[in-house]
Structures are given as C-alpha cells and as structure tokens.
Amino acid sequence: MNIALIGNPNSGKTTLYNELTGAKQSVGNWPGVTVEKKVGKLKSKNIDANIVDLPGIYSLSTISLEEEVSSNYIMDKEMDLIINIVDASSLERNLFLTYQLLDSDIPIIVALNGMDIIDKNKEVIDHKALSIALDLPVIPISASKKIGIEDLISAIESFDLSKKRKQISYNKQIEEVISLINEYIEDRFLSIRFFEDGLVALDHASVPEEKQPELIELYHSIKGRFTLDIDMIMPDARYNKIINLIDKFYNKNDLLKITTTDKIDKVLTHKYLGIPIFLGIMFGVFFLAFGPLGTFITVQFVWLIDQFFILIINGIAQLGMSPYISSLITKGIFGGLAAVVGFLPQLMILFLAMAILEDSGYMSRAAFIMDRALRKFGLSGKSFIPMLIGFGCSVPAISATRTLDKDEDRKITAMIIPFVSCGAKAPIYGVFAGALFSNGSYIVVFSMYIIGIMVAILSAILFKKTIFKSASANYIMELPQYRRPTLKNTWLHTWERSKDFLIKAGTILLAAFIIIWFLSYFGIVGGKITLLSDDEISKSFLGYIGKIILPVFRPIGFNDWRATVAILSGFVAKESVVGTLGILYGVSGDVVENGSALYPSIRAAFTPLQAYSFMLFALLAIPCIAAVSALKRELNSNKWFYFTLAYELVVAYLIAMAVFQVGSLDSGTILTILFTAIIVVFVFFMIKKFIKQKGSACASCDEFGSCSLPQKIKYLDKKGENTNEE
Amino acid sequence: MTLQDINPGEYCIVKKIRGNNLRKRIIDMGLITGTKVYVKKTAPLGDPVEIIVRGYSLTLRKAEARTIQVERVDK
C-alpha cells in the first residue's frame, strides 16, 4: 500500500514522515525544504505500507518544478491513501488544498498538525465535528512533539479503503458546468481540474484530439455565465465552505493580537535595521567559527588528536613493521586525516549556526529582505535561500533551486552556487589564514566569503545581461511563524552534517590520501620503483606530474608543485586540499602533522600574497565531484553544464591572477593602474548612458514589468486571453 | 485604487485581480473578490510588501500588488 503525505509547504510533512518511518530527513522552518519524493516503510506491526514524503503544495495548480512532482502524483492517483497534513495554525488556507483533494475519490485521512500551538494559545478546534462534516477521519497530532502519532497509525491501519466518501457538492450553477464538462472528461475530479486550470488539466485525462476544440469552445462559453472571473469561481466556492466550517468548529482566541513573531519581526525586518542586522548575523557566524573562540577550540582539539596519534605511532614503531607500512600510516593516513579532522570544531560551529537559522524561520525573512536587491539580476529573494544553504554544502543548495519557479532563474542560481563558499572549503582558509595572517585571520576568512558572494552576484548579472536576457523571476512567499529551534532538530542538523564530514574523511578522503601518499612517496630511482625519503619527494610520480602542470599555475602565484597537486586534489572533495598539504608538507621532522603543526611549513612555502591567491583559486574553481554531479542533474543540459565548469575555472584563474599580479606590483604602479581603470570605467559608462538615451524604446518596461514573458506560456495560451484581460 | 496604494497599518478589501504571472497562485492563496487584507509592512528596500490574509502572512512584490484592485476600509 502506498500512502502519500500531502499538505501545504512547511506544514510538518517531513517531521511526520520521520516519526512514521524512523527516517532522518531534513526539516526546516521555511516553505520548500523538501524538493523530491522520499519513500519509507511505515512503522507498523499490522500492515505493510510505504509512506511517501512529497514537496509541499498550496494548490493543485502548480508554478514550480518541485510542486509539479506532488501534483502529478495526485492527478495520476499513484497512491492508495492520502494523509493530508493540515497546519492547524493557518487552518483556512490549509483547508483549501484539502477541499481540492476532496473533489477526487482518493481515500483521505486528515492529520491536524501543530495542535500544541492551538493548545498553547488556548484555542479549541472541534476535530470530531470536522471529521463528520468532511466525512473522513481527522486526527489531531503534533508531529514535532510526537503527540497523536499512535492514533494516526491506528487510523491508517483500520481505514476502510472500500468505503466511498460523501462527495462535495457545489451550488447549482457550478454543478451544471461540471456536468457539461463531464460529458467530455468522465472523471469528476479531472473535470473540476479542467474548470479551474484549463487545458493543462488534460495532460492527465484522455480526451480524443478531435473533441478538444469543442471542449475549448465550451470553456469559453462558460466564462459568460458567471460574474466572477472563471479562475476564481472554484476557489471562491471552496473558501466560502471553509469559512463556514471554521465559524462552526474553530474557537479562536481573539485576545492574541500581537504575537511573538510580530515582535521579533519588528526588529529583524525593520526598515533601517533589517539589512545591518542581516549582515551582522552573517559576520557573527563567521566570527564565532573563525575568530578567537573557534581558533581556541581548534587548537585544543588538535592537541588532543596529536596525543592520540603519537600514542598509536609509538606503538607502531615498537612493532617494528616494514618502512612502507609505517610511512603509509604516519605520513599518508595520519598526515592527511589529522590535517582535515582538526577542523571539525570550527565546522560544527558553522553548521550549528546554519541549523539555528534554518529552524528559526529567519531564512524566509532573508529572502524577503533581499528580494529587491536580487531582482536586478533576474533573480528573486527565493534564490537567496539556496545561496544561504550553499554556505553549508553546495549539493543540497543546488537541489534547492527546484523551488524557484522559472527555468532561467533556476539555471542562473544553480550556476552561481559553487562560488558561495561551502563548509568544506573552510579548512583551506583555516590553514592559510591561521599560518600567515595571525591577527586578522578571521577578517581574511570573512573576505573569502564576501568575495564568493560578490563573484556569484556579478556572474548572475553577467548571465542576465548576456545569455538569459529574459530572466525575471517571480516572487510570492509565505512568512512562517518564528519557532524556537528545538534542541533535537538543531542537534540533528549539526550532527548529520558533521557526520557526513567524518564519513567522507573515513572513506573517499582516506582513499584519496592513500593514493596521494603512494604517488608522492614512490618514484623511479635507477629504473626501479622505490620508497623515497622526505627530501627526495620531489622525484616522486606526483612530483613529476605537479612539475609538468606547474607552469600553468605560475601566473597565479604558485611556485611549488605541491601547491598545484593540493589544489587539483580538491576535485575529489575540498577537504582533501588541506589533507594533501598535510601529506606533502608534513615532512619536516615531526611525525604527526595537522592543522596547527602545518603552520611552519606553510609559512616557509607561501608568502601571504601567494596564500591569498591560492585561497581564491580554491574558493572559485570547479567545485567537488559531488557538487559537479548535482549541477549536471539540475542543469539537465550538457551545454550549460560544461559551460558552467569552464566558466568557473576561467573566472577563478583570472581573479586569482589579477590579485596576485596586482599585489606583486609596487604601490606607485598600483595607483597608476587604479587611476587608469577609473577613467576607463567612467568613459565607458558615459558612452553607454549616451547610447541608452538615444535609443530607449522600452523605457517603460521596468515600471510596469510588462515586457517580462508570461511565466507559463502554455498555461496562458491554452486558457485563452482570460488571465490577461483588464 | 490598488493594493500598492494601501499604507502599512491599513485594511482593504479585494475588488478585482488583473492578469499577472502569479494570478492563479494569488487566488489560491486566498485573495479573492471580497477578501479582507491587512497591509503589515514593506521590506527594508521598499519592496516586497507583507500582508496578512486569512490569518497568515504573505509577501508579494509591488508589481503584483499593483494588479490587485482594492477598496480601503477601516478595520
């Protein structure tokens, strides 16, 4: 048996899914967390059922890719039973979808979620009466507080699938129209969908080609029968029914005028304070992770790891194993792993801060605040949410672009996300900033994040100006109530991401380190493959490869083949850059190398400028292999995929080169160049302004937004001119 | 008069919605002829606007707000 969880975005579907199946899918307090279908087994001794978690939808008429997944799933009736999650704290809007579902003959159980909030506000919902009125089981639950889950499971187990539900009937006028359409489309549900959506609904019905003109004719004749616009008729009828129900069964507490959310929003989305607070929060997060506190914790943690590894290494020395093995363990495995794992505390601080932002409800506010700014680049405030997620990891961030409703802004957003500095790049900055920029290290790190965002935004502008000229994203978004992040959720988020990091360290990275160790400690000496000693490492295989590629990297400041090799290893996973540095530079005496112990060798091998250029290139160049495959999936076109990779590589190279070359000049030359550049830019803009004034045929575009293409051309065309009329 | 002309802190009632990209979504989210709307605030950069409709908080751009014809009411 297939049971689908259907409900509004942010109504608690995934929270419930996790309770019903024991899974640990990601939950967050903003609409659009889940972007794809997830299937799990119901925890029940009595029946064997699959629970399907789907992206949230407000209505069966969809506007974005991820919504289509859910609505198609319903229209094609792929489930045996729907659990309709209804968020009790915005009952009116949530029941709208319920009423759309009620038009179908799919069996439904309503799970009235968030009852803890209703209780807290001293309100009452008569769920029994509601159940009778709708003729289906209504189970009050609180998914996050684990209340009522047992009741829901037993309601599922005892549900009689063969029982027919009482049909929702509308007024005479509407019923007449439905029966007219019914002559072409047999199914009542699909007839109503056609009435509401026009021809898009026919994707799911089988109407013979030759009958379609008649049907369209009918559709247009229906329009004249009503005073309301045709696409408002069904919603109006439903909302009237809903208001009736609510009047009868929902005892609201009218004393609740100013909610906590209002109070918090007074400050966080304040006219003048809103943006400074947003920037302050972002800076605060990085200051916490990379400032004095984060560094202090890291140093302690690294010391612990040191002690642990020294213990093991001494043990190995006593066993008297062959030099190969002890070299592999001390230099390959420990050298690489210790360098990476040392950064766990800082990453955990970063992940923790991200989790709090995600669970509190601030994400949607950030989108709300930034929409105006992002619109210029053809994006919407909603694009900002994937970008913020990108600070954690690019892979989920790239998938999150599915919540955007237009192809262009989806593509642009996915293409610029790799520039946003992900958590895995943090150790790279940690090593270099820690070694070379002691006092202002967190400022250097913060500058990386800022540059990442700037390059992302500038790229968006470039794409909008050149390839995606028609890009103009829509924006409409619900602001959820703030919630105090629960300890469990926050910890789960932080832990899941930290665990990913550790698992990666123990699997892919470990394998990569062993390969890198082999390639860097073996070389051909006198026609034979031999284990090299520390000062012969430049004769290794990797040494040869690195030296061949080195000339390419000289213009951006690399003059050591080891730096090139480390950068290239970042393709496997960004963490391996530091690990590789650990293996390759970890040869200067001490047995154990790690984050802080790497400092002396880094100081010897890099100037601050070279280090900065190295960090820039690591920040901007092609992302890791996991993100690359996510890009390939979301862009869904080889052309754009390869373009993105090439573009990112070129941009990284040019920027790192510019910084290195300019930084190497003396100050007089820099001033000369700066002055020339300003003049050139000034002249350029003057000429552009002049040209624009001459030929501005479309000056009114921005004002009325009428030049943007309608978002669902198919939808509008098939529906006729109705939606465009005055 | 359109939704854009209503100042934060004021109430209005929806009269008509002209064509726009998000028309159907706006309707489904509960803005229908006769619905009462409270305009709560505008974003720090002046756009989008936040409104309270059917007991929840919805944000939309002025471009769409302009296509929603309304009538101002007190409370």
Ligand SMILES: Nc1nc2c(ncn2[C@@H]2O[C@H](COP(=O)(O)OP(=O)(O)OP(=O)(O)O)[C@@H](O)[C@H]2O)c(=O)[nH]1
């Ligand atoms: N107070 C309260 N909060 C809840 C309850 N159920 C879920 N939440 C919170 O609601 C938010 C949204 O939960 P999710 O499970 O991610 O919602 P979803 O329906 O899967 O959302 P999308 O995937 O975006 O469609 C989270 O912050 C949850 O912690 C509940 O019963 N009571």
Ligand SMILES: [Mg+2]
């Ligand atoms: Mg979800």
